[in-house]
Amino acid sequence: MELTPRLNLMNWLVGQGLTGVPENELLRGFCERCCAEGLDLSRGLVFIDTLHPIYEGRGFRWTDTETNESDAFEYGSTAEGDAARNWRRSTFFHMLEHGHDEMQIDLAECEKLDFSQIDELASKGHRHFLAFVHRFGETGALGQMDCFYSYWTTRRDRGFTEPELSSLRDLVPILGLAIKSAAQVDIARTLGRVYLGRxxxxxxxxxxxxxxxxxxxxxxxxxxxxxxxxxxxxxxxxxxxxxxxxxxxxxxxxxxxxxxxxxxxxxxxxxxxxxxxxxxxxxxxxxxxxxxxxxxxxxxxxxxxxxxxxxxxxxxxxxxxxxxxxxxxxxxxxxxxxxxxxxxxxxxxxxxxxxxxxxxxxxxxxxxxxxxxxxxxxxxxxxxxxxxxxxxxxxxxxxxxxxxxxxxxxxxxxxxxxx
CATH class of the missing domain: 3.30.70.1230 (Nucleotide cyclase, GGDEF domain)
Incomplete structure (x- = not known):
């Protein structure tokens, strides 16, 4: 992605974040604008932990094809049971355990990898997988909300190019900041209703x-x-x-x-x-x-x-x-x-x-x-x-x-x- 459209997308993210656009709309708008500028995304998934008496966090999806998946979902505790086992098999858990901020996987050669969802992505035609973990730091964390997680895929056999990887490295943190802002509004509303009443x-x-x-x-x-x-x-x-x-x-x-x-x-x-x-x-x-x-x-x-x-x-x-x-x-x-x-x-x-x-x-x-x-x-x-x-x-x-x-x-x- 060239510098000018990259800056335009940054400005759009900032403006939408200040406006208070919902997280699923932020993700959809981001992915569609990336594709329009030639950054050939096929799927994007982001999630962030929250403060809620029932849910551990919320996630949001976008894909380039029609699907029965909802574009927003909530998940419970990952501390025990199947949820804990799936979390420990995820690329994000691996990245946190090894101190990595970025991870790339060639989905055409992922048979020996024991990460959850990787085989499924490959079976649906995605060819290159890119994951990020953006940490908030001690003063930016709120409860368990201390990271912004995301992964991105493309269907192109050659995968993401270096310029595209560079664009995503620049753009995804700003998307994360906008989604974190929206999540904090949700947290304030949730805490208010839980402790004060609706x-x-x-x-x-x-x-x-x-x-x-x-x-x-x-x-x-x-x-x-x-x-x-x-x-x-x-x-x-x-x-x-x-x-x-x-x-x-x-x-x-x-x-x-x-x-x-x-x-x-x-x-x-x-x-x-x-x-x-x-x-x-x-x-x-x-x-x-x-x-x-x-x-x-x-x-x-x-x-x-x-x-x-x-x-x-x-x-x-x-x-x-x-x-x-x-x-x-x-x-x-x-x-x-x-x-x-x-x-x-x-x-x-x-x-x-x-x-x-x-x-x-x-x-x-x-x-x-x-x-x-x-x-x-x-x-x-x-x-x-x-x-x-x-x-x-x-x-x-x-x-x-x-x-x-x-x-x-x-x-x-x-x-x-x-x-």
């Missing part, structure tokens, strides 16, 4: 990070708490406590997210969440939907844990509605993006009343009043109670117990939740 993370990433920046919103509030968790934690081994809490947290968080809610805080074995929107009647119904999903999740979870001989439990849930302050609270250098206000205190007190009156679910008068006429028919009063620390007594409601034995009524309720 809506709060989106607001923070849009710049709402100043202390005291809050807004008053109407929200349906959820507070759930595991039943008998303290006694269970004292009766099981230390190594079982975290899996126990994680299992039930997963059951509640999945239910809340699937119903459209946002989890704001995990407080020991408690979960604080909210449901909002322009249509508050729909938010009320979504909260009931989450409660219903949670009960189903717990039933499946308890069946599995019982088979494994592990302790099981259920959960208390309180629902309330009110005006809250939503935003940044704390000090200049340690903030929490959450909700505060009397309604938050009340919903936790409502959930705690479940123990006293032997109900797994209670809702406030305000919550019931916010339901439509159909929804209110499924709620029955449990009486009027003084809540600890709250200046006024509350009439609390629960789901009609008749639904447990009345299939027609329970079916009608499920259809209502899905409407």
């Amino acid at each position: 809506d709060a993370a989106d607001r923070v990433l849009r710049g709402r990070i100043s202390r005291g920046v809050t807004e008053r919103i109407n929200a349906v509030l959820w507070y759930s708490d595991l039943r008998g968790s303290t006694g269970i934690s004292e009766s099981i081994g230390p190594g079982e406590i975290i899996p126990f809490l994680n299992d039930y947290a997963q059951a509640s968080i999945e239910a809340i997210h699937d119903a459209g809610g946002d989890v704001l805080k995990l407080i020991g074995d408690g979960v604080l969440a909210m449901f909002t929107g322009e249509d508050m009647a729909a938010a009320h119904r979504a909260a009931l939907n989450a409660e219903h999903r949670f009960r189903k999740n717990i039933a499946k979870l308890n069946a599995r844990r019982s088979q494994e001989g592990r302790p099981v439990t259920t959960a208390y849930i309180g629902l309330h509605v009110g005006e809250v302050y939503y935003g940044n609270i704390g000090s200049d250098d340690r903030l929490d993006f959450t909700v505060v206000g009397p309604a938050v205190n009340e919903v936790s007190r409502i959930a705690s009343m479940c123990r006293s009156i032997d109900r797994e679910f209670l809702a406030s008068t305000e919550f019931r009043a916010g339901l439509d006429t159909t929804g209110r028919r499924y709620m029955v009063s449990t009486g009027r109670y003084a809540l600890r620390g709250i200046g006024r007594a509350q009439e609390l409601y629960t789901l009609d117990p008749d639904m447990a034995s009345n299939e027609a009524m329970s079916g009608s309720y499920e259809r209502y939740l899905m409407s």
